[in-house]
Amino acid sequence: MSGMLDVDAIRSAVDDFFVCVGSGEVEFYNEFSLQHEIGIHLRAALGGRFKVQFERPTDYFDISGRTEKREIDISVFSEDKLTKAALELKFPRSGQYPEQMFSACRDLAFLEDLVRAGFAFGLFVMCVEDALFCRGAANGPLYGAFRAGSVLTGVIRKPTGARDRSVELNGAYRIEWQAAGDVRYAVVPVDPVSVGGQELGSERA
Helix, strand or coil, X not given: CCCCCCHHHHHHHHHHHHHHHHHCCCCCCCHHHHHXXXXXXXXXXXXXXXEEEEEEEHHHHCCCCCCCCCEEEEEEECCCCCCEEEEEEECCCCCCHHHHHHHHHHHHHHHHHHHHCCCCEEEEEEEECCHHHCCCXXXXXXXXXXXXXXXXXXXXXXXXXXXXXXXXXXXXXXXXXXXXXXXXXXXXXECHHHHCCCCCCCCCC
């Protein structure tokens, strides 16, 4: 893996992390601690070949176009920043199912932005303790994707409040839950093939 980042290897490292969670070797208690523990695990897995850093702003990587967010949860990159990948994490603790599902779609759209801007790939990692994120009524695109495995793609509108926001996903993504002890998690890759040719900063619906 020297000199390049491989999405399968990074995903395997994330799966290995959750094996450690399932065995009780690793614990986390909020989204910040999840970010910290995954970062430590990735550093060990990569053996110093790449930097693993938290909350880097997009302009650190010379991204000037409009992006869904401005800071990257975990960035994995070479010293010269020519080879880079991103992880976005979500660990909701207080219900708000449709709002958190929509926020997850924003993370996927952000990863698409980063891939269009030159990142090799992104990984969206969601972890939940509350089973209602994974099962229950599956009406509509959000509940269908998170509870019944339907595809997330196209324009996703904010499901609550004024419903005046939306994100557009160029790729098609499935949330496939796996068990890790008392939690369930899903890992969703975002790569140049799924993102396609849409330009960074183009208008979303």
